[in-house]
Structures are given as structure tokens and as C-alpha cells.
Amino acid sequence: MDIIHVQGSGPLRGEIQIQGSKNAVLPILAAAVLIEGTCCLKNCPHISDVNCMCRLLESMGCSTYWDEDGLKVDTSTLKESRLPKELVTSMRSSIILLGPLLARCKEASLDYPGGCVIGDRPIDMHLHLLKEMGAVFTIQNEHIAGLAEQLTGTTIRLPFPSVGTTENGILASVMAKGRTTLLNCALEPEVQQLCHFLNAAGAKIEGVGTDCLRIEGVEKLYPVTYMIEADRIVAGTYIFSAVATMGRIGILNTPVKELDSVLEVVKQMGCRLSLEGKHLEVWQKERPKAVSLVQTQVYPGFPTDLQSVLMTTLAVSDGESQIEENIFSNRFKIAGELVRMGAEIRIEGRRARIKGKEKLYAMSLLAEDLRGGAALVLAGICAQGNSLIGNCHYIERGYEDICRDYRFLGAAVEKIVRS
Ligand code: EPU
Numbered sequence: 001m002d003i004i005h006v007q008g009s010g011p012l013r014g015e016i017q018i019q020g021s022k023n024a025v026l027p028i029l030a031a032a033v034l035i036e037g038t039c040c041l042k043n044c045p046h047i048s049d050v051n052c053m054c055r056l057l058e059s060m061g062c063s064t065y066w067d068e069d070g071l072k073v074d075t076s077t078l079k080e081s082r083l084p085k086e087l088v089t090s091m092r093s094s095i096i097l098l099g100p101l102l103a104r105c106k107e108a109s110l111d112y113p114g115g116c117v118i119g120d121r122p123i124d125m126h127l128h129l130l131k132e133m134g135a136v137f138t139i140q141n142e143h144i145a146g147l148a149e150q151l152t153g154t155t156i157r158l159p160f161p162s163v164g165t166t167e168n169g170i171l172a173s174v175m176a177k178g179r180t181t182l183l184n185c186a187l188e189p190e191v192q193q194l195c196h197f198l199n200a201a202g203a204k205i206e207g208v209g210t211d212c213l214r215i216e217g218v219e220k221l222y223p224v225t226y227m228i229e230a231d232r233i234v235a236g237t238y239i240f241s242a243v244a245t246m247g248r249i250g251i252l253n254t255p256v257k258e259l260d261s262v263l264e265v266v267k268q269m270g271c272r273l274s275l276e277g278k279h280l281e282v283w284q285k286e287r288p289k290a291v292s293l294v295q296t297q298v299y300p301g302f303p304t305d306l307q308s309v310l311m312t313t314l315a316v317s318d319g320e321s322q323i324e325e326n327i328f329s330n331r332f333k334i335a336g337e338l339v340r341m342g343a344e345i346r347i348e349g350r351r352a353r354i355k356g357k358e359k360l361y362a363m364s365l366l367a368e369d370l371r372g373g374a375a376l377v378l379a380g381i382c383a384q385g386n387s388l389i390g391n392c393h394y395i396e397r398g399y400e401d402i403c404r405d406y407r408f409l410g411a412a413v414e415k416i417v418r419s
Pocket of ligand 1: 022023024026092093121122123124125126127160161162163164165190304305327328329370371398
């Protein structure tokens with residue numbers, strides 16, 4: 001098992017470039033299934049979830065390769081609509097292949113998806129939406145077999161603005177017969193990027209960026225070259241890292257608009273921000289102040305994917321704070337590890353009460369999910385002494401090289417490869 005070695009360090013200082021967005025590129029790779037020919041994704045992050053999605057596409061007969069322009073995906077040789085269990089169960093995003101497979105192959109066969117264990121992650125909304133469009137499913141022992149002779153447009157209101165369900169709805173609709181209206185859609189920037197990619201390929205999606213998408217089915221989509229935007233969650237991770245360590249860092253390509261709710265919180269913590277174009281300077285002069293309550297919400301609210309790094313930051317802040325997690329049912333897993341490091345955190349249902357401590361102590365820690373893993377690396381940087389973080393493969397699902405990034409910012413963080 002590979003581990004990350006972290007030496008407690010002082011304030012972070014330096015400049016950093018943010019990788020392309022994981023949660024944008026995964027549905028865009030699924031969208032490539034609908035496009036015969038070769039698409040090129042520029043600024044695609046080199047992360048294990050992208051590798052896993054590429055292996056899923058290859059298992060369907062597509063080819064994927066990297067060159068100097070980015071990631072190329074050629075789906076003209078796609079012939080297989082059954083997805084291998086070991087890949088599907090290792091990543092939640094495999095479920096967003098269901099819509100495109102039904103659209104292109106008229107059938108799909110896959111197991112229930114896996115992914116980070118951060119609470120119940122049912123797929124009822126995905127299946128309901130696709131059924132409304134004419135798909136029929138047989139489910140046995142967590143295996144899904146779907147058939148759709150002709151996906152047909154209709155009006156569907158999502159019971160909750162789920163990101164993945166909205167994406168599956170878009171992917172199933174762009175080549176469906178007639179017009180689909182999706183109501184109560186997710187507004188996340190990654191959903192918007194999927195729409196921009198598809199519209200560039202010839203789709204007709206209106207209402208992008210609103211909770212009502214109107215999609216007119218088209219006969220054919222065409223290969224495109226598309227630039228993936230910077231990852232707002234990775235950017236947010238380093239913003240909180242500057243705050244927690246009382247550092248001063250520059251982010252060269254900040255997706256500023258997408259970080260509104262995050263920047264509001266760090267300002268409350270006493271952080272100074274200055275922006276020139278996309279260059280954001282983040283400067284925390286004193287120990288961060290506690291915040292009374294931060295609630296995770298769907299976009300444009302505070303993102304659940306930054307809740308763990310926020311928790312680490314509050315664990316070293318001055319005063320008492322509360323976090324309310326409203327998206328996933330079990331996403332406070334790092335609290336136990338932080339408490340072992342000396343943090344004072346009490347979990348009461350959806351709420352975490354955090355009393356900031358001046359010091360955390362180094363420990364051997366175990367990552368249990370992607371974002372929690374990154375938050376433990378930050379905790380190690382804030383702590384006194386040398387920490388070890390196991391299960392770092394979780395972190396590699398979404399961060400190209402967290403050790404490299406933190407080293408750019410002056411911290412001593414290193415991966416130790418164990419054979
Ligand atoms: N939900 C259902 N039924 C469904 C689908 C979702 O009950 O059929 C529930 C989920 O259980 C959850 C809530 O709805 O409680 C929100 O889930 P959503 O579908 O919005 O999330 P997702 O599409 O599975 C994406 C991101 C997550 C991010 C969430 C919320 C990708 C690949 N994943 O997941 O990212 O936390 O949206 O913003 O886009 C991460 O990057 O670490 C990560 C987990």
C-alpha cells in the first residue's frame with residue numbers, strides 16, 4: 001500500500017496552477033460515446049478516475065490515448081454494451097454511461113456502481129428518469145440490464161437536483177426522439193460544461209446554467225476539441241490550505257465565479273483575497289477565525305466536496321464552528337482521525353461541532369475517501385511532527401499529484417511507494 005509522508009510545515013507560500021476538473025471530464029468522456037469519431041479533451045487531468053473511465057470506454061471497443069494536445073477518444077469502433085464488473089464497481093461515475101449506452105446501442109448491461117463510501121448513493125433517480133424516456137430495466141442481484149428501442153423526449157421533474165441524474169438525463173436526451181424538458185436540474189458548473197461540450201458537438205440544449213433544460217433531440221453529433229476548465233474543488237483545497245497554515249499563495253488559473261460561496265467563508269475566517277484576471281492571491285495573516293455555521297448545499301451553495309478540508313481548517317481555527325452536511329449521509333469520516341490528532345470535534349447527526357485547537361499532533365492516518373484523504377494531508381501539514389497517510393489511492397482518484405502541488409507551496413509532502 002502506497003503512503004504519503006507529511007512533515008508538519010509552516011505557512012504555505014508559492015504559486016500553483018490548477019488541474020482540469022474531474023467532475024467535468026467524467027461525464028464528457030461518457031458523452032463521447034454518443035459521437036462517432038475522435039474527440040480531443042484538452043487540459044484533461046491525469047487522475048485514476050479518468051484512467052478508469054478510459055478503461056470502461058476501451059472495454060466497449062473504443063480507443064483512448066494521450067498525445068501533446070490532451071486525451072483523445074475514438075468511439076467509432078464501439079461495439080460492446082456490457083460493462084465489466086470490476087471497473088463499474090470501482091467508480092460511481094460509471095452510472096453516467098447508462099444513458100449514452102442506451103442511446104447509442106439501445107441496450108446496456110452493468111452492475112451497480114461503486115465509488116467513495118460517503119453515505120447511501122442510490123441510483124433510483126437515474127433509473128426513473130430513463131424509464132420515463134422509454135427504457136426498460138431488469139434488475140437482479142445488483143445487476144442492471146437495460147433496453148431502449150427508442151428513447152423519447154418528455155417532461156421530467158427531478159425530485160432533487162442530483163448532479164449525476166441531470167447528466168444522465170442530458171446524455172439520454174440529446175439524441176432522443178423529440179423534445180425533453182428537464183426540471184429542477186443541478187446547476188453545478190460541471191453540468192454546464194457537459195452542455196457546452198455537447199452543444200459544440202451539435203446538440204440543441206437550451207437553458208444551460210438554469211434549473212430547466214430544454215433539449216431537442218438531433219440525429220447526429222460530431223467530434224469536437226474541448227478545453228476542460230480548472231477544477232474548483234482542487235482550487236478550493238489549496239485556498240483552505242493557505243488559510244489553515246496562515247500562508248500566502250497565488251492560484252494562477254482560478255475558476256473564481258464558481259468559488260463564490262467558498263470565498264465568502266474564507267473571508268469570514270479573516271482571509272484577504274486579491275484578484276487580477278484569474279490570478280487569485282490568498283493571504284491569511286492571523287490564525288483563522290471560527291465560523292458560526294457552514295451548510296453544504298447544491299450549487300451555488302457551499303460544496304460538499306470541500307466540507308472535509310473545511311473541517312481540517314476549522315480544527316485549527318480560533319473558536320467554535322459548526323458544519324452541516326446536507327448532501328451525503330456519511331461524509332464526516334475524517335472527524336475520528338482529526339480527533340486522534342488532538343482536534344475537538346463532536347458529531348450530532350448532520351452537524352459537526354468543532355472547537356479549534358492551536359496544535360494538532362502528527363499521526364498515522366488512513367484515508368477513507370477522496371476528499372477526506374486530501375483533508376488528512378492538510379491536517380498533517382498543520383500538525384507538529386511527521387504524519388503518514390495510508391490508502392492514498394483514494395486521493396489519486398481526483399488529485400493529479402497532491403504531493404507535487406503541496407511541494408510547490410513549500411510543504412514537505414512525499415509519496416512513498418511500497419512494493
Ligand atoms: N441521490 C439519490 N438517488 C439518485 C442519485 C442521487 O438519492 O439516483 C442522492 C445521493 O445519494 C446524494 C444526493 O442525491 O445524497 C446527491 O447526489 P448527486 O447525484 O448530486 O451526486 P453524484 O452525481 O453522485 C457528483 C459528484 C460528487 C459530488 C456530488 C454532489 C461526480 C463524478 N461526482 O456526485 O463528487 O459530491 O455530485 O455535488 O460528478 C467527489 O468529487 O469527491 C464527489 C463525490
